[in-house]
Amino acid sequence: MRAIFTERRNGPAMPAEKRRDRYVAFEVSDPRRGREAVAAFHAAVASWPQTERPRLVFMERGRGLVRCGHREKDALIQLLNGLRPGNPPVEVRTVGTSGTIRAARARYFSKP
Numbered sequence: 441m442r443a444i445f446t447e448r449r450n451g452p453a454m455p456a457e458k459r460r461d462r463y464v465a466f467e468v469s470d471p472r473r474g475r476e477a478v479a480a481f482h483a484a485v486a487s488w489p490q491t492e493r494p495r496l497v498f499m500e501r502g503r504g505l506v507r508c509g510h511r512e513k514d515a516l517i518q519l520l521n522g523l524r525p526g527n528p529p530v531e532v533r534t535v536g537t538s539g540t541i542r543a544a545r546a547r548y549f550s551k552p
Contacts, residue, residue: 460510463497463538465548466520469531471502477532478504480525488512497541505544513537 468477478499485493494508494516508516523532538544 462513463544464506465535467503473530476525480523
């Protein structure tokens with residue numbers, strides 16, 4: 441009976457923490473130049489590791505939604521607020537963060 445408790449485990453003692461997705465909404469000061477902002481975003485996150493890289497979910501009428509992990513949220517917000525694509529530069533500003541796409545669409549993409 442004692443042998444059961446003294447055996448070594450093959451796996452890790454603690455399981456890896458599960459990734460929790462966050463959805464960060466942003467807007468571009470000039471909606472006509474949204475493509476420039478998307479291109480600048482993709483160029484900025486290209487150097488991130490594949491497993492941690494944020495993804496653009498969609499872009500409509502000068503506003504966009506990006507999915508990332510809960511640990512990368514603060515770095516993503518800082519990156520988005522620092523983007524100044526184009527010449528003359530266009531401002532990219534984060535609007536808010538949500539835990540689900542449904543809530544993000546309802547809060548930040550509702551029709552006026």
